[in-house]
Amino acid sequence: MAEIMSLADAVGDLVPDGATVAMEGFTHLIPFAAGHELIRQHKTDLTLARMTPDVIYDQLIGMGCVRGLIFSWGGNPGVGSLHRFRDAVEHGHPRPLELEEHSHAGMAARYAAGASGLPFGVLRGYAGSDLLAHTSVARIACPFTGEELAAVPALSPDVTVIHAQQADRKGNVGMWGITGVQREAVLAARSSIVTVEEIVDELNTTGPNHVVLPTWTVTAVAQVPGGSHPSYSMGFTTRDNAFYTEWDVISRDRNTFSAWMREFVIDTADHAAYLDKISSRADG
């Protein structure tokens, strides 16, 4: 059974320094509030897994929380580069970053294998790509047809963190819209934290592509309204595309980045205070 608790307690209890943490959400439902809480609690030496590192990992990388990154596409969607990620890879600032990179299909197969309790996933991929020489993938022959295929190792994070629209009072989690690889990432992990927009008596199950994670598959649930900003939660918030564009300027310079992180994340007590600050910036 999932325990309903505060986000600060969930992060404090479940995310030790050095952990392998997956914070998933494919453009939609990215758990930003939880990412900020990791930064506030000075988590360090993390190995972070995520198909699309996005601004959430750019922030964690730039703050020096990250030792290793397992990923498949590290850009600012629709805008360009993730500058903190690039600074870490190109110049080792603020610390060198160990990369393990895949294609999206490879990452998806890795999580699905983790969720299935299988040692590896199989796909028709990587043939002729230079990724073969730089990542954990092996060529295998199909035992039935002899076709050459790619095998990728299961990915089983210590903790998976996601954001969802709803939980009920027992801790059953409901989400809809673009749900990416979240179900696989939660089922693959040893423990999980789910932040939600609202806690309700009964889950709404009418949204497109509705997915339920039963309470007994989740470790902790925390209510954090707006917890995906600047990403979005379909039915609750819209994607703050202007913020993603602004991030290009904020993150390009090391000092501008540090000042922004101090003002909006480190010096805000929690996500509600962060959102207050964000909305006063938008009004100003």
Added chain:
Amino acid sequence: MVETGPGQVTFTPDEMMTVTAARRLRNGQVCFVGIGLPSEAANLARLSHAPDVVLIYESGTIGTRPEILPLSIGDGELAEKADLVVSVPEVFSYWLQGGRIDIGFLSAAQIDRYGNLNSTVIGSYDHPDVRLPGAGGAPEIASSAGEVIVMLRQNPRSFVDSVDFVTSVGFGRHGEGRVGNVGAGPSVVITDLGVLRPDPVSHELTLVAIHPGVSVDQAVAATGWDLVVSHPLEVSEPPTSADLATLRDLQARTSEAHARREA
């Protein structure tokens, strides 16, 4: 702006590229779309001559009909206007690797003479000059789609003799072909200067058309290998005023929707 003659429409090289790419899509085809230039061209096709083209984005949005172009691959607009939304593991397994995609529509930072695409690094992998975003969905789109249309602005930095990193396979480092990949690979490369196709024997990208107002010398100078030019060389059909009106409306709606909503 390019003018094709007195009283004719005027258009930019990017508009020429987008319209040319859109015309390659036929009504009813199933198309796996990358964000950016491919997304713009695919939606232009859907809003003009190919209303029943099926657009699939890697966020799992299948049969989507966005009214504005998405900024990201997972904008709410794509999910709200989709026939169905599936998980990311599903879109890559049942739909892409399952062989249900006619056309993969890709862009990249670099392309080489054999149609290999690089979106990983400029320079060496371990000490890159520029770290690019990486593979995303491209390698399996390039390998599993029935054929691949590539859209890329043409200049000596993007059109290189040999890519720094093969992220997605065209016809291999040495033009050896599609070994180990199911789909036919790049069938056409559409740029802001013209159109290239792989030679059926050597697999080398060859200039088969130039856009109105572009010279062969310009295309050759923008290419990092000794570009073979087809004879006779076609000149692309310029955009119609209807093409341009549809494209510009789409762009205007998109920028308005993505601008900050002031309080």
